[in-house]
Amino acid sequence: MEERVCIFLLVLFFSHQVVSGNHHVSCPTPPIEAEEGDVAELQCRLDPSVDLRKETLDFTRADINKEVVHAYRHEKDQTDPQMDQYRDRTTLIHEDLIRGIISLNISSLNLTDSGLYTCYVPDLEASCTMNVTVVRKKDEFTTTRPPVTENTESEKPGAEENKRVGAIVGVGLFLFALVLIILRVLVKRRNLWMKKKQEAEKTPNISEMEKLETTSTEGDEELQKTLQETS
Structure with missing residues (x-):
């Protein structure tokens, strides 16, 4: 003074x-x-x-x-x-x-x-x-920068880190759910394939059935001819 x-x-x-x-x-x-x-x-x-x-x-x-x-x-x-x-x-x-x-x-x-x-x-x-x-x-940056209030997220300790962790967890959950859906689809397709295979094994082959029917018919005709000759 x-x-x-x-x-x-x-x-x-x-x-x-x-x-x-x-x-x-x-x-x-x-x-x-x-x-x-x-x-x-x-x-x-x-x-x-x-x-x-x-x-x-x-x-x-x-x-x-x-x-x-x-x-x-x-x-x-x-x-x-x-x-x-x-x-x-x-x-x-x-x-x-x-x-x-x-x-x-x-x-x-x-x-x-x-x-x-x-x-x-x-x-x-x-x-x-x-x-x-x-x-x-005067520093132009400090004079023009808007004041930061106490309630802003930037003032909370670790705010940016929490956002980053939240994003990583969200992506991880999405990928996990996607993997479960893919596995479920693969299992379902495998079960369907096994079911069709079992049904195919139980059903006789059409060509084999036709061959058996032809052989049976020829045998019947031969037996009938033999019976006529003996009589």
Whole structure:
């Protein structure tokens, strides 16, 4: 709590408009908040507005020994005095300078970019400070995933395993019933075949019966002829 109060007082102190003549620089009072990987837009305004293209402009870290974040000299951006942390990540919007607006964009933000940034116009001895806070990027998966209630099956221990075991048991019972049906059909067909075989063995062959009848008829005729001759 004390640290937040100190930071707030420090911001108020640096945000106090330092006036040189009739000009002063103002910065936004609320903290600038952005997510990791995004772009932070820092903007200061000169009042009354004048063309700043020929002025010397500096953005520094007030909380890190006033290290240079971005420098503008002789109508050009200067990279030599810039902190290594900000190389190739800062962009000064030159088109805004003609309207007395100092706009600096910091890209590819990371958590170490959080801190106090001072916008300074040396020739006018005017400056102001703003607070930048970089927060962790929100996880899209966790923010969009629907909440899981206590009654959902997924929260019950071993729910998936129970489903898997139930499926295996169901398949096993189905296969067992199928095997019983097949065995029953095979036994029934075997019994039917045995019954037909037994019936076939008990019934005389038709051709044999015809042969016996023919032999019997011929024997009767021979016996009758013999009896006639003897008489």
